[in-house]
Amino acid sequence: MYVSEWENGRRPISDRYAAILRNVLGTTDEELRGEARRPAAPTADGYDDLLGRIDSASSVSTSMVQAFNDQTELIRTMDRQMGAASLVDQMAGHLSALEEALKFAVLPSARRPVALALAGASTLAAWQAIDSGAVERAWRHYELAKSAARDAEAPMYLAHATGEQAYVLCDAGRPALAVELVRDARRTLGQAGSPRLRAWLFAAEAEFCAHAGMAGDSRRALDAATAAIPQGPEDRDPEMRSIFLNDAHLTRWRGNVLGLMGDGEAVTDLYDALEVMDPTFVRARAGLHTDLTQAHLARSEYDDAKKHLRQARLLASRTGSVRQRRRVDLLSEKL
Structure with a gap:
């Protein structure tokens, strides 16, 4: 029965x-x-299903991979304007489809394009998880991104995922370990990466060094980032679409780092960055107002600090950014 x-x-x-x-x-x-x-x-019938999946994966065309990448790009655009909170299910489904396509792809010619698409999507998903406060999920996504990057034989994607993963360590209160991880990513990449990615890695290192109280190392990393960044207004890395970095972005990053070290020059850099910031980068704008709050506090300019803190709180709430709200709450205790 x-x-x-x-x-x-x-x-x-x-x-x-x-x-x-x-x-x-x-x-x-x-x-x-x-x-x-x-x-x-x-029974042996299970082979029919397995071979069907393998045949389906092997037939993933260039246009299908492009569709995967287009979906990642759409989610990235929505994320920077609306925040990550409303995109969790959409991103989970996207990663699942990519993992399924990769799981049954047999030959390298079929695996590499899908693995590369998965590496990019997983890194984005991990950053969204950091923003949402889901740190364990973020860590797992970065591990998936690194595995996919190795499968795709893509050292740039591996270095970027490793460098971003260091933010989990820094936010968890282990900035010195974050410094070691991002330096390892940079050394492993060597000169194989694009100039924009190398600048990104140096800037991330500078930020972690500032958190770790390594002021001299932080300034040297900032100088290295400035020397590596390509000149001109273009911010998108043509070799790696997940990297957005130009002089204006680096100025904002430099202001953030100097603010962490209590340097009065931070205010000038941050206001310069605010003037030219792309208005569609809503979450980044929340971070910039938070940076300005911190910089004004370091100069005991409390009225200006309160003004920027209000803007930071408003934008962080608009995007649902747990990470930015945490920063806002910590700064609120000082005002």
């Missing part, structure tokens, strides 16, 4: 019977419960 009810889905398989059936049928718990309507011994 139980077997009939299991087959027809009228009764779930209990843990007790599942343990017995797994031993009898040689299935995993997932396979058993997933096929609860047919708890029969596996």
Whole structure:
């Protein structure tokens, strides 16, 4: 009677019977419960399903990979304007589709393009998780991004994912370890990366050094970032679409780092960055107002600090940024 009810889905398989059936049928718990309507011994028919998935994965065309990348780009655009909170399910589905396509791709010619798309999407998903306060999910996404980058033989994507992963350590109160990780990413990349990515890694290192109280190292990393950044208004790295960095962005980053060290020059850099910031980068704008709050506090300019703190809180709430709200709350305690 139980077997009939299991087959027809009228009764779930209990843990007790599942343990017995797994031993009898040689299935995993997932396979058993997933096929609860047919708890029969596996047959050679399973090969048909496997080969079907492999054939489907091998037929992923260039246009399909482009569709995956277009979806990542759409989510990235929505994220910077609206924040990550409303995109969790959409991003989860996107990553699942990419992982499925990669899982059954056999030959390198089929795997590499999908793996590269997955590396980019996973890094974005990880940064969204950091912004949402889901740090364990962020860490796992970065590990997925690094694995996909290795599969794609893409050292730039590996270095970027590793450098961003260091932010999890820094936010968790381990800035010295973050410094070591981003330096390892930079050394491993060497001169193989684009100038914009190398500048990004130096700037991230400068930020972590500032948090770690390594002022001299921080300033040297800032100088290296300035020397590496390509000149001109273009901010998108043509070799790696997830990197946005030009002189204006680096000026804002420099202001943030100097503010962390209590340097009075931070205010000038941050106001310069505010004047030229792209208005669609809403979350970044929240961060910039938070940086200005911190810089004015370092100069005991409390009225200006309060003004920028109000703007930072408004924009952080608009995007649902847990990370920025945490910064705002910490600065509020000083006013």
